[in-house]
Amino acid sequence: MRVISWAAPMVLAALSVSPAMANPQAFEDNKVHLKTCDGNHVTVRWLGDDFKVALFGKATGAAQGSLEFLGWDGNCQKATWNTAEAAFAVGNDDSARPSPFLKYVAEDDAKWIGVRNGDGFFVTRVAKAGENISNARLAEVADWLKRTSPEFTPGAALAKQLSIAGGD
Incomplete structure (x- = not known):
């Protein structure tokens, strides 16, 4: 028992800094929580190929064809869903480029990445x-x-896309 009493704190400390414990959260959900360009915290769901946005649990109106959100760089981003390419179109107007994922800032200012998964999202915290x-972090x-x-799961697909993005 004496060994366990002094070893337990050391083991817990080692686990807390191990790569396994430092890994991001990742999960599937029917919604994504993010910050809008004006700093509001919203919940976004799919409605067909459009976005349904809720502020404080209340829908902000009809489904929207585009969504504005705070990107990793702190700048406002605009996203639409391009059904033909099965990808987001991310950017502002003429600068929109196809992207398999959204790189967004969440309510807690953490940086997340999300891909569409049917009528939901697969998301993971990156930072x-x-x-x-950095590319090393990706x-x-x-x-x-x-x-x-x-x-053949959304996590595996996101891993492949991150490997490509990390090589840029």
């Missing part, structure tokens, strides 16, 4: 509030998703 994102998240996501 906590105030942390920088590769770390991709490796973690590869290890924890079965083949």
Whole structure:
């Protein structure tokens, strides 16, 4: 018992800094929580190929063909869903480019990435509030998703896309 009493805190400390514990959260959901360009915290769901936005649990109106949100760089981004390409079109007007994912800031200022998954999203946290994102960090998240996501799942698809993005 004496060994356990002094070893337990050391084991817990080691686990808290291990890569397994440092990995991001990742999950599937029918909605995504993010910050809008004006700093509001909203919930976004799919309604067909449009977005249904709710502020404080109340829908903000009819479904929208586009969504404005705060991107990783702190700038306002606009996204639409391009059905023909099965991808988001992210950017402002003429600068919109196809993207398999949204890179957004959540309510807690953490940086998340999300892909469409049918009528929902698969999302994973890439960095906590105030942390920088590097290609090495994207590769770390991709490796973690590869290890924890079965083949042909949204997590595996996101891992593949992150591996490509991390190589840029």
